[in-house]
Amino acid sequence: MQNKIEEEKKITKSARHPENFVRVFALGGLGEIGRNMYVIEYKNRIIIVDAGLRFPEEDMPGVDYIIPNIKYLTENKDRKKVLAIFVTHAHFDHIGAISYIADKIGNPPIYATPLTKALILKRHEEFRGATPLNVIELKKNDSVKIEMFNIETFHQNHSVFGSVGFVIKTPVGNIVNTGDFKFDMNPIGDEPADLSRIAQIGQNGVLLLMQDSTRAESPGFSLSETTIQTNLEEIFRIAKGRIIVSTFGSLLTRIQQIITLSEKYDRKVLIEGRSMISAVEIAYKLGYLKIQKDTLIKKDRLMHYPKEKITILCTGAQGEPDAVLMRIVNKDHKYIKIEPGDAFVFSSSVIPGNERAVQALKDALVRDGAIVFHNQMMDIHSGGHAHKEDLRMMLALLKPKFFMPIHGNFTMLAANRDLAISMGIKPENTIIAENGQVLKLYKDKIILTQERVPTNFVFVDGLGIGDVGNIVLRDRQTMSKDGMFVVITVIDAKNGQIKDEPDIISRGFVYLKESQKLLDDTRARIRNLVHSHIRENGTINYTYLKNLLRDELGKFLFKRTHRRPLVLPVVIEV
Numbered sequence: 289m290q291n292k293i294e295e296e297k298k299i300t301k302s303a304r305h306p307e308n309f310v311r312v313f314a315l316g317g318l319g320e321i322g323r324n325m326y327v328i329e330y331k332n333r334i335i336i337v338d339a340g341l342r343f344p345e346e347d348m349p350g351v352d353y354i355i356p357n358i359k360y361l362t363e364n365k366d367r368k369k370v371l372a373i374f375v376t377h378a379h380f381d382h383i384g385a386i387s388y389i390a391d392k393i394g395n396p397p398i399y400a401t402p403l404t405k406a407l408i409l410k411r412h413e414e415f416r417g418a419t420p421l422n423v424i425e426l427k428k429n430d431s432v433k434i435e436m437f438n439i440e441t442f443h444q445n446h447s448v449f450g451s452v453g454f455v456i457k458t459p460v461g462n463i464v465n466t467g468d469f470k471f472d473m474n475p476i477g478d479e480p481a482d483l484s485r486i487a488q489i490g491q492n493g494v495l496l497l498m499q500d501s502t503r504a505e506s507p508g509f510s511l512s513e514t515t516i517q518t519n520l521e522e523i524f525r526i527a528k529g530r531i532i533v534s535t536f537g538s539l540l541t542r543i544q545q546i547i548t549l550s551e552k553y554d555r556k557v558l559i560e561g562r563s564m565i566s567a568v569e570i571a572y573k574l575g576y577l578k579i580q581k582d583t584l585i586k587k588d589r590l591m592h593y594p595k596e597k598i599t600i601l602c603t604g605a606q607g608e609p610d611a612v613l614m615r616i617v618n619k620d621h622k623y624i625k626i627e628p629g630d631a632f633v634f635s636s637s638v639i640p641g642n643e644r645a646v647q648a649l650k651d652a653l654v655r656d657g658a659i660v661f662h663n664q665m666m667d668i669h670s671g672g673h674a675h676k677e678d679l680r681m682m683l684a685l686l687k688p689k690f691f692m693p694i695h696g697n698f699t700m701l702a703a704n705r706d707l708a709i710s711m712g713i714k715p716e717n718t719i720i721a722e723n724g725q726v727l728k729l730y731k732d733k734i735i736l737t738q739e740r741v742p743t744n745f746v747f748v749d750g751l752g753i754g755d756v757g758n759i760v761l762r763d764r765q766t767m768s769k770d771g772m773f774v775v776i777t778v779i780d781a782k783n784g785q786i787k788d789e790p791d792i793i794s795r796g797f798v799y800l801k802e803s804q805k806l807l808d809d810t811r812a813r814i815r816n817l818v819h820s821h822i823r824e825n826g827t828i829n830y831t832y833l834k835n836l837l838r839d840e841l842g843k844f845l846f847k848r849t850h851r852r853p854l855v856l857p858v859v860i861e862v
Contacts, residue, residue, distance in 0.1 A: 310460045312496065312727040315743055316340065317695050319722055322381040323696055325356040326465060326498065328437075329368075330458055334361065335437050336373045336396075337454060337465045341384030341748075347626075353386040353748040360741040361393045362637040371434045376467030376813055377451035378407040379538055387412045388748065391419045398423045399439070401409060401450035406570045407538070428452055429485065442489060444469040445481050446678075447539050447672030449576040460731055464686060468500050468695065469672075471678045474514035477544045477576065483685065485853035490686040496729055497688035497708075501696030502673035504704035509677045517545045520633070521700075523661055524553045529629035530598045531555070534605040534613045535636045537563030540571050541672075542599060542635050547579055550599040556585045560612045561603030562625070587623040600624065605636040607645025613731025617652045628657030637671050676707060683711040690734045691718045692727070771796025773845065773853040775837065777814055778860045779828065787862065790814045797853040806848060830859050 310330050316323030322342030328335045342354040345816055361370055370393045378400075386398065386408055398421060400408060405423045412421050426432070428443040428450075438457040445451070446468050456463040473480050504509065524531065532549075537540050543564070550557045559565050571577045590598060604613025615621045632653050634646070650660050674682065683691075691713050693704035696721070705718045719736050721727060724743035728735045773792040779786055790811050794800050800807065817840055821833055837857035846852050 304788065308460055308730065310458050310463070310729045312463070312498075312692070312729055313725060313741060314694065314721065314723050315358065315360070315741070316342065316723055318701065319696075319698050321695075321697065322354055322842050323354060323385070325385065326459065326694065327361075328456055328463060330436060330460070333366045333435055333437070334368060334370045335434070335439070335456060336370060337375055337456075338467075339373055339385040339389060340379070340381040340383040342381065342565055342749075344832070349762075353384065354745045355748060356390050357742045357746050358389050358393060366831070370394055370396045371437065372396050372432075372439075372789055373398045373440055374454055374456075375404050375448055376453065376465070376475050377401075378404040378448050379468070382468070383408050385412070386421070387415045387418060388801065390421055393513075395419055395422060399426050399709055400424075400795045401426050401428060401441075401452055403448070403450035403540075403571060403576055406574060410566055410570060424454070430480075440489075442485050443477050443479065443482055443851060444477060445472040446470065447536075447541050449478055449540055449571065451672075455489055457492075460729055461689075462489075462493055463496045463498065463729070464489065464688070465496050465498045465694070466500050466682060468502070468672055469678075469682075470503075470510040470674045471681055472510070472512050474512045476513040476541050476548075477516060477578065486682070490688075494686045494688040495731070496690045496692060496734065497683070497686055498692050498694045499679065499682060499704060499708075501693040501700040501704040503671060504693070504696065504700045504707065506675040507677075508675055510671070510673065510675045513541055513545065516542075517549070520545060521549055521552075523631060523633060524549045524555075527596070527631040527659075529595045529627065529858065530600060531631045532600040532602065532616075532624075533633040534602050535634075535826050536605070537561055537603045538567050539636065540567060540576060543568060543571075544577055545563075545636075546599060546601055547577070547583060555597050555599045556589075556593055557583050558585055558587055558598070558600045559602075560587065560588060560600060566603065590623055595627070595629070600658065603644070604649075605634050606642045607649050613649060616796050617649055626653060626656040626658055630658040632658050632660050634660070634662040662753065668801055676703075679704060679707050680711060683708055683713070688713065689717060690729065693718075693720060709735055771798075771853045772856065773797050773841070774856045774858065775810070775814060775841065776858045776860065777818065777837070778862055779818065781861045786815055786818055794853075797851065798849070809848070810841065810844070813841065828861075830861070833857075834859050 295722055310328060313327050315325040315327060317325060320342060322340060324338045324340040326337040339356065344354060361368065373396055375398060383404065385654045392474045398408065400423055402425055404694050408423055409420045409421065412418065426441055428441060430441045432439045436459055440455040441452040442455065444453050446466055451469065453464065453465060453466045453469065471481055520814060533546050547557055556707065572579055602612035603613030608614060615627060616624050619625065653660050691708040693701040701720050704722055708718050709715050717734065719727060719734060721736060724740045726737045726739040726741065728737055775789040777786060778788060792807055792810060798806060814837065816838055818833065821836060822828060838855045842852065
């Protein structure tokens, strides 16, 4: 009885003086590029910043996208509540997962600036039958109060218009998520970042800064878009034929530059690529893009203008197989064929893993007589991410007590952490976390706990979400590397004997007509395995027999070929 009273006293005391901390963790974006999704939780009330996707690696055949694992947000729904999603900007690595997850987490309100809102809703149109999204428009200096959280925006420069960072005011202190940013004092079609506003945020106190790390290893300041435009203009000045510029469909600052230069040099502009056409239409309608009345033309009008009066803006700078640029190179495009003297401009950085595909594109273009310009030749592309000196400036303006680098591979996170330490933040006040590692943020300390929430990859493959797991992916990898070997064995139900010869189908493993000895030996091996199984058991266990054939034939084929095809045994009883 006494022990029970003491326990009740402890519970009552704990209820009067609960530990006051905020839980912070990432469901994606740490140790990787893409899949950005950051969670701020206070007493089971949750604010999410961004919900992005990641593109698959070369060893993920058939996978379209990778999205965050939201198991933590969907379990114990009676206790946890997602109050809202706040979106920093309109790139897919920050908005691409929204339509996949929103309904599963209670369809919370989504806060975004006008262009970001429009692009989120445009993408959601592709999800037929999905619950409509509740997207609420934010201004660049806005404030939203949701229960115990107060969220304020501040304008950022990035490669897409309408980018913002967030100040998340919690009962413990202020958390700042910068989003993707760079400092550009002379941006194209945008206003510079408001340094006085950011400094004011710093003066009001920043408990934790979560800062973009993508270019933390790059020295100096990021290039201004004005410098990029000057270099692009040199190409317009010397080009004698068509100018074909390939870039990201959502890189609207670059698209504005190309349109402006085309108008200056009396060129008509064709926009090609579904994602780019969609982004341009929305940005123009909202007033972000400035385009003269007769600048844009349709592709069936290309032949009506001299080559020196044509600019083509298209997608495909990463070597994507179905994008416009690849169709041009493969001579599959109905209206655009490579001609000697065409100037192809790659105005984008190469995403890691795409180097080989991009180089193959450049080689094919030059082989057909085109002139290729890329950012290793001249500064015709600047990413939207802060270099070292931009990051130092943000740290100097915000003066955070605690620091957590986000959005980047581990070396990028580490470089960003080192910058914070060089700016006077105590090493023990900086944390490099992994996806799923939970931080507890107090007013006077930050703790990286032992708790982890699930963050394993969720694959999107066609209409399937999460139904392609590691086993399916492993099978695909095996088939893509060593092929598939199917053996079909028909067994007489009356006597347990094999009827006829086992059929064999090989795809990507061996050419059957030239592998007769291997096939004969394989069929003999199948007969021996079936007969041995029947002698030992007196009857046929078909599940066991199929597993036996798969394992033993796998060993046999490896011994003979040093290859490991995916072995699929089919046993039919007649």
